[in-house]
Amino acid sequence: MKITEEEKKLAIETTRRLLETYNDNQGNVIPVLQQVQNKLGYVPAVAMEEVAAHFHIPSVDVYGIITFYNQFRLTPPGKHQVKICMGTACHMRGAHIIQESWERRLNIKLGETTKDREYSLERVACVGCCTMAPVVVINDEIHGKITPTRVDGLIFANQLDNQKAKEGAAPNE
Amino acid sequence: MSKNFPAAAFAKLQEQAQKEWARLREKPLILIGAATCGRAAGALSLLKDVKNELAKLKLDANVLEVGCMGHCYAEPIMVIHNEGLPAICYGYVTEGVGARIVRDFLTEGDPCVEFALAALEPNDMFPTFADFPRGVYENKVVLEQCGFIDPQNIDHYISTGGYTALTKALEMPPEEIITTIKDSGLRGRGGAGFPTGIKWQTCRNAPGTTKYVICNADEGDPGAFMDRTILESNPHLMVEGLAIAARAVGAGKGYVYIRAEYPLAVERVALAIEQARVKGLLGDNILGSNYSLDIEIFQGSGAFVCGEESALIASMEGQPGIPRHRPPFPAEAGLWGQPTIINNVKTLSYVPHIIKNGADWFTGIGSGENPGTAIFALAGKVINTGLAEVPMSTTLNELINEVGSGIAGGKKLKAVQIGGPSGGCLPESAMDTPIDFDSLTQAGAMMGSGGMVVLDEDDCMVEIARFFLDFTQQESCGKCTFCRLGTKHMLDILERITKGQGKPEDIDTLTGLAAKVKAGSLCSLGKTAPNPVLSTLKYFREEYEAHINEGRCPAKMCKELIAYYILPDKCERSCDACVGSCPVEAIHDNEDRIKVIDQEKCVKCDSCTMACPPQYKAVVKLSPPHLVLEKDKEYKEGKQKWQQ
Incomplete structure (x- = not known):
């Protein structure tokens, strides 16, 4: 996926603004990166360079941190971030089946984003809702007891919402 | 500085908090369990429903968002304190039900007992949680207030001690x-x-x-x-x-x-x-x-x-x-x-x-070297999933069959996985093991942080070992060679086995590698990573052997080793529930209008099993997959015979 020049500019500006509130104590590196990810949804290379310069550490160390922790993304997420829980209980109740349903429906693999940037697909280690297994988290909303047909339903519901929003924008048609 | 100063300062806070607490009970009080588990079940829409209903009926009541009281199986949960009756806890409060309970209870005084789980205080009318088997074993210390106080209000915490x-x-x-x-x-x-x-x-x-x-x-x-x-x-x-x-x-x-x-x-x-x-x-x-x-x-x-x-x-x-x-x-x-x-x-x-x-x-709680209580997260195939706090040294049997009410769907318990990726699987024969740090380690599992996943006959032990190893292998930080590479090799072997490509020497290789990973790792992640493999090998070796020698998954879980098949004598001609449910259009009618699965197209998503009405139960899994051909042959021969 290509990151546009505007996105790069936005990333640099956002990161710089965030860094103003932090001193160069190395304990702040991860909190800063978390903030960047919160704002942008991912941490691009340009943001890593900014952070590295601020803390006087090599950029590669920041890259090391980003790739060590599962939470950080290197590419922009979709508008709907679908996270499939891969905890024990979810696994035993068919999380891999749910994963395949999403992959099949969206025509992308785990870790990818659809071309229209509508959906991205990720896995998470246990969100702690084991009693509701299998669980899928879409943005911040948790959906429990998912089945392949529920997956279709969730995608369809989103399509309807989009359609409504479109029609709402042009009411006289 | 006066020695009593903290106590005096605190007494003031306490008094204030108790006033606030008492004020809360002047009106009917509605509690809604809205921790993450409750939210997954729709607690937030329940909250909205209840508030709307109260506004519509112009009723005055306090509605609080509380945490989880551990009865996660019955989420979303609602508790109503109403004048004249003991506080009643309702479970499975789905859309519409919440509003109805509020309406009937607060306007007509009908407590809607059909939706009630139990009362919270001892009384003459309803059973309380303590009257159920679960209540007999439970001893809540840490979880005592969870689900009964507003986690976002410090006064509630202070007023309850x-x-x-x-x-x-x-x-x-x-x-x-x-x-x-x-x-x-x-x-x-x-x-x-x-x-x-x-x-x-x-x-x-x-x-x-x-x-x-x-x-x-x-x-x-x-x-x-x-x-x-x-x-x-x-x-x-x-x-x-x-x-x-x-x-x-x-x-x-x-x-x-x-x-x-x-x-x-x-x-x-x-x-x-x-x-x-x-x-x-x-x-x-x-x-x-x-x-x-x-x-x-x-x-x-x-x-x-x-x-x-x-x-x-x-x-x-x-x-x-x-x-x-x-x-x-x-x-x-x-x-x-x-x-x-x-x-x-x-x-x-x-x-x-x-x-x-x-x-x-x-x-005074628990036993000898293991005082206090243990908190367990019951999940998997047990009926009453949720959080349970029992005294240390309660046995597994008591926890699963009494607190958890046994296995869902009338299936047979196969194993209990305790302690997550560092723990192990204990078979049914170990169900009398007391749950405490020392006994569990002796049995080959581990207390860990207390996650307990109950497995039934449909769960494959090789697959669960593979799952945990996949997890630890991904999470290994890479510092120690044995943890980094050893777990990878073990995972490769297990993956081969679950795909039916296992070799007879694999079991010995796994045992050898396990010992080396344990010895060669610095932290507990590597030291305990082989535990799931070792414990399943110890108790369920025959399942490994079935995978390797016969290409058969006894629990019919490993995808590559199973095939879905519709039993012709059970399939109902006028029903096509499975056809619509199939995401890849792999199900079609045969010349007798019996549904047949196209094995080439089938992605083994289990949708047809779920869609097939329970009175037919026509969709089955077969392992090894070539059994489908035999079944087909059987069907054709039977038909020929019948036609003659």
């Missing part, structure tokens, strides 16, 4: 606090079971004036969710425990390390810290004493290994979370090289209770 322990601790000499904890025999609930008092003593004795206390809320074990529940339902309990621990070792700064996957817990703890600060229970000169403490939250970034204390510290220092050699232990040289104690959420949550009730009270 909260922060009295901290007040008491401020008047005790630190040595005495440590002695009490030592006498109580409290062992760390994070998994290893190290005596908490000794850890604190080491930290107190360590030279230096800057010391830290960290609450480890990086609950990474898949299948464990009790730390999340405690933090979401009663965050002040942990904050109070942390403050007492800090006072005992003489630390001026505390941290709560919460994992990124728990956004709601982060929010609740942040609010709790802020409220405690406003009330003067944290910050400078707590309750007018000369002790000061501040607590900060540090969010984890999604690395399982950061639950290990030295990796956790590395991550707080802005490094990749890679464990280091111990000693020196963090209690001597931890965060930024200063003496640091790191305790699990549950451990710290016991502390206020022990200080309040004394060490003898705590040793």
Whole structure:
């Protein structure tokens, strides 16, 4: 996926603004990166360079941190971030089946984003809702007891919402 | 400074809180369980429904968002306190039901017993939770208030006895606090079971004036969710425990390390810290004493290994979370090289209770070397999933069959997976094992953080071993060669076995590699990573052999080794539920209008099994997959015979 020049500019500006509130104590590196990810949804290379310069550490160390922790993304997420829980209980109740349903429906693999940037697909280690297994988290909303047909339903519901929003924008048609 | 100063200052806070608490009960009170598990089941829309209904009927009632009371199987849960009747707890309150209960109960006085789970107070009319088998075994200490108080309101916590322990601790000499904890025999609930008092003593004795206390809320074990529940339902309990621990070792700064996957817990703890600060229970000169403490939250970034204390510290220092050699232990040289104690959420949550009730009270629960209670997250194929707190040394059998009400769907229990990726699978024959640190380790599992996943006959043991190894292999930080490469090799072998490409020598190779990974790893992640494989090999070797020698998965779970098949004599011609459910259009009619699955197209998603009406149950799984051909042949021959 290509990151546009505007996105790069936005990333640099956002990161710089965030860094103003932090001193160069190395304990702040991860909190800063978390903030960047919160704002942008991912941490691009340009943001890593900014952070590295601020803390006087090599950029590669920041890259090391980003790739060590599962939470950080290197590419922009979709508008709907679908996270499939891969905890024990979810696994035993068919999380891999749910994963395949999403992959099949969206025509992308785990870790990818659809071309229209509508959906991205990720896995998470246990969100702690084991009693509701299998669980899928879409943005911040948790959906429990998912089945392949529920997956279709969730995608369809989103399509309807989009359609409504479109029609709402042009009411006289 | 007067010695009674904290107590006097606290008495005022308490009085204020109790007034607030009493005011709450002047009107009907509705509690809705809205922890993450409740939200997944739709608690927030229930909350909206109830509020709408109250507004519509112009009724006056207090509606509170509370945490989780542990009965997760019945989510969403609602409790109504109404004048004249005992408080009643309702379960499975789905859309529409909540509004109806509120309407009928508050306007007509009909408590809608058909939706009730139990009453909360003893009475003559309804059974309470204590009357069920679960209630007989449960002994709630840490979870006592969870689900009954508003986690976002410090007054609720204070009015139910909260922060009295901290007040008491401020008047005790630190040595005495440590002695009490030592006498109580409290062992760390994070998994290893190290005596908490000794850890604190080491930290107190360590030279230096800057010391830290960290609450480890990086609950990474898949299948464990009790730390999340405690933090979401009663965050002040942990904050109070942390403050007492800090006072005992003489630390001026505390941290709560919460994992990124728990956004709601982060929010609740942040609010709790802020409220405690406003009330003067944290910050400078707590309750007018000369002790000061501040607590900060540090969010984890999604690395399982950061639950290990030295990796956790590395991550707080802005490094990749890679464990280091111990000693020196963090209690001597931890965060930024200063003496640091790191305790699990549950451990710290016991502390206020022990200080309040004394060490003898705590040793009175549980058994000998394992005093107190154990909190278990029951999940998997058990009927009553949720959180249960039972005295230590309760047996597995009691926990699963009495507290959990047995296995769902009339299936047979096969094994219990305890302790997450570091633990093991115990078979049915080990069901009399008492649950405590020592007995479980002896049986080949581990207490771990208390996640318990119940497995039935449909679960494949090779697959679950593969699942855990896949997890640890991905989460290995890569420092130790054996952990990094050994687990990868073990995973490759297990993957081959689950695909039916196992070789007879694989079992020996696995055992050998397991021993080497255990010996060659620095931290517990690598040291315990082979446990799931070893315990399943020990108790379920025949399943491995079936996979390797016959290409058959006895539990019919491994995808490559099964095929879906529709039994012709059970399939109903006029029904086509399965056809519509198939996402890849693999089901079609044959010449007899019986549904047939095209094996080439089938993605084995299980949709048809779920769609097939229960009165037919025509879809079955066959293993090994070539059985489908035999079944087809059988069908054709049978038809020929019948036609002749």
